[in-house]
Amino acid sequence: xxxxxxxxxxxxxxxxxxxxxxxxxxxxxxxxxxxxxxxxxxxxxxxxxxxxxxxxxxxxxxxxxxxxxxxxxxxxxxxxxxxxxxxxxxxxxxxxxxxxxxxxxxxxxxxx
Amino acid sequence: xxxxxxxxxxxxxxxxxxxxxxxxxxxxxxxxxxxxxxxxxxxxxxxxxxxxxxxxxxxxxxxxxxxxxxxxxxxxxxxxxxxxxxxxxxxxxxxxxxxxxxxxxxxxx
Numbered sequence: 001x002x003x004x005x006x007x008x009x010x011x012x013x014x015x016x017x018x019x020x021x022x023x024x025x026x027x028x029x030x031x032x033x034x035x036x037x038x039x040x041x042x043x044x045x046x047x048x049x050x051x052x053x054x055x056x057x058x059x060x061x062x063x064x065x066x067x068x069x070x071x072x073x074x075x076x077x078x079x080x081x082x083x084x085x086x087x088x089x090x091x092x093x094x095x096x097x098x099x100x101x102x103x104x105x106x107x108x109x110x111x112x
Numbered sequence: 113x114x115x116x117x118x119x120x121x122x123x124x125x126x127x128x129x130x131x132x133x134x135x136x137x138x139x140x141x142x143x144x145x146x147x148x149x150x151x152x153x154x155x156x157x158x159x160x161x162x163x164x165x166x167x168x169x170x171x172x173x174x175x176x177x178x179x180x181x182x183x184x185x186x187x188x189x190x191x192x193x194x195x196x197x198x199x200x201x202x203x204x205x206x207x208x209x210x211x212x213x214x215x216x217x218x219x220x221x
Contacts, residue, residue, distance in 0.1 A: 033208060037153070042198060042211035056208050088153045091208070101145065101209060103155035
C-alpha cells in the first residue's frame, strides 16, 4: 500500500498563475481533505471531498477549488496566485467510517 | 485564543531524557490526534485517541476528556525523535482537523 501520495513535491509559480496539485488517497479511503501550512504555522483546513462533492470548506477564498474523481483521487486548484499562497499543501485521506487521517508528504508551493 | 494550544513551542533535550508535550483544546471533540512532522513536511500519524491512554514503543499518549487536555510522552528520547509534534482535534459532526501550531523538539546526543 503506497499510502497517500501527492504530486508534485515542489513547485514554483509566478504571481497570477494557476496551479493544480494532486492527491491519491490511501487504499480503502474515500474522503480527501486538503490543508495549507504556512511556514512556522499549523495546517489550516481548506476543504474536504467525499463522493466527488465538496463536503466541508474552511475559510479560504473561491480562488481555491477542488475536485474528486470516481477513484477517490483529488485535485486542488488555486487561481490568480498570490505571494501569500506560498505554503506546504497537505492532503489527508480517511474513511467516512473511521476518522483516522493519513497524510501525504505534501507539495511545497512557492509563488514568486 | 486558538482552539488548540500546545506547550511548549520549543523543547530541547539531551538523549535519554523523558519528554512531555501538552495539548489543550476548547472545542468538543470526537478524537484527538498526535502527529509528527519532519523537516521537508511529511506528516506521520502517531496516535488517534478519544479516551484513556495509548502506547506505541517509546511513545505514550494520554487524554483527559473532562479537562480537555492531552499529553504526549517520549521515554528515553533519541536524536531521531527530533521533529515537530502537532496536536490536532476532530470536532463533533465534522471530519476536519483543527491543528495546534506544533512543538519543535530537538534531542541532542
